[in-house]
Amino acid sequence: MTPTITFDELYTAYAPRIYLLSLRLSGDPVQAEEITQETFIRAWKALPRFRQQSSPATWLSKIAANAATDLSRQRARRRQIVLFSGELSALESHQYDSAITSAVPATDLDMEQAVRALPTGAREMLVLHVIEGFGYGEIAELLGVTAGTVKSQVHRARTLLMEKLNR
């Protein structure tokens, strides 16, 4: 079936959601931009095959999760040759603060900061499970891990979050 949605419509409707998801998955505004861009590139390519068995938002979120994983692996390889990781981390932290402050209300900043401080794997799986509403099995399929791994990472994440937030 020929798609009838334009790229602009797709982007306008879903980019704000995909960007914030990307920011939460990566914890880094630069990566979030890359993930968002890559998500829409992949979505536009795959649109003719999109059968609307899920909502466009769910479909795009899955693409974003995949893109985040791929880009994270690429970055991990590149990072092996970066010598100034400490300085980069401080810079990224500052950039993240600016990005998240403009994206969410002040009342949510503590929670966002605590989520960002989680270890990468735990953070990704918590975001996908609790905020995005994906089941353990779906996340396992998306990220190429076992459902048991997803469960244990989500449990770890929520324990760390409760400690951090004194909940």
Next chain:
Amino acid sequence: MSEIKNVSHVDDADIDEILGRTPPGEKLSSLLTHMESCNDCRIRVERVRSLYGALSALPREGDVPASVRQKLQRVPERNSPILYGRAMRIAAAVALFAAGMAAQSWIHAIRNPIVIEQPPGFGANIPDATLAVQRAGSEYVAALAKLNASVDARPDDRRQSALGREVVMSTLLGAATEAARNTDHDPMAVSAASAVRSARQNAIDSQHLNLRRTEN
């Protein structure tokens, strides 16, 4: 682990079940019965429920930096039926065009920034092709810009600039190879990768020759 009413205190998996995060199992009713008499477990479950509630209530949409849309600006604005195979063939042709243009520019005008442009007659209604050019071109241009900055900083360091050129050419080769990998059925894309590979080797040979002459 202590037990109250024949059921152990709830663990993480039990909490998932109680909160409906996993399908209910056989022991759900006994877990619920246990919680009626176990304050610790009730508190534990409520803490997770509260945390999940707060997380679920976080905003789902944020302001997107304008730069994200700008990077995608060549994607068509209008509704366009997509013919995937044709798009990939055109993408391969464009990749070839970009590769040829970039290689020539590198050889003849190393200090001038390369601009990857669409070939004449190529419409803007094939998103794949446009994006292929954007991605292949942007990595190459970035590498070239770094090289130019490096050469400007150390104009006399011929060995370093030769190495930099090789790195830049390798970046271009990577882009062309990627195009060939994505469209391995298309002889044009394969030819593009092959042409860049040859150009790179010629350039390296030439650099080595020049370096030897300089050293002698």
